[in-house]
Amino acid sequence: MKLVWSPETASKAYIDTVKSCEVFEESSVAELVSAMVGGWKAQLIVEMWCHxxxxxxxxxxxxxxxxxxxxHVCVVPEERSRLAYVKAMDEVGISPEVIVGEVEEVMGALMGIDFLVADCRQKDFSRILRFAKLSHRGAVLVCKNASPRNNSGFRWRSVLDSSARVVRTAYLPVGEGLEMAHVAATSSGGSLSSGTKVSRWVRHMDHESGEEHVYRR
Structure with a gap:
């Protein structure tokens, strides 16, 4: 199973976001990521935010x-960020799900992420990507504030787990710059490193003796 694009859901998410962000001056990033989440029908959407x-x-x-x-889950680094985030979201009528904690612990508890938004301005954004437990259906990863002058030399393979298979990447001059990557689905429900072999049972019939042998390869 893999992510399949739905134009109808993408359009609905986009229009809803445009209406919700009318009072904000800068909403282009919000509209784009909303359409992408809707289009890919993401089930676990994780976002990194800080004060x-x-x-x-x-x-x-x-x-x-x-x-x-x-x-939708928002991950913040400390209590001050959590309080500021909850207050800001409450003002627009949204009660968010927020998690505070260390990267390894938090990301380890969020299994099957299929849409992740990180911020290149956060000092630990690369660790967030490396420890993310991505969905076996595949995943879309987005890094905000990734303009060349702020993040020269960005390379997805340098910040992702070695088992992640990147299908395609793109940079868009939206907002302060967006780096995006599409990670492929895995056939076994989890990522396998290039050196991992999957064993299977093999049945063999000896036609001379009439005996059947079953062994594992």
């Missing part, structure tokens, strides 16, 4: 999750 950041992207992700029936 001082904008909430338009969050609004777009939440609106899109309503159309996909998915779960």
């Amino acid at each position: 001082g950041g904008v909430i338009t992207t969050s609004i777009g992700l939440v609106r899109a999750s309503h159309h996909t029936g998915g779960r």
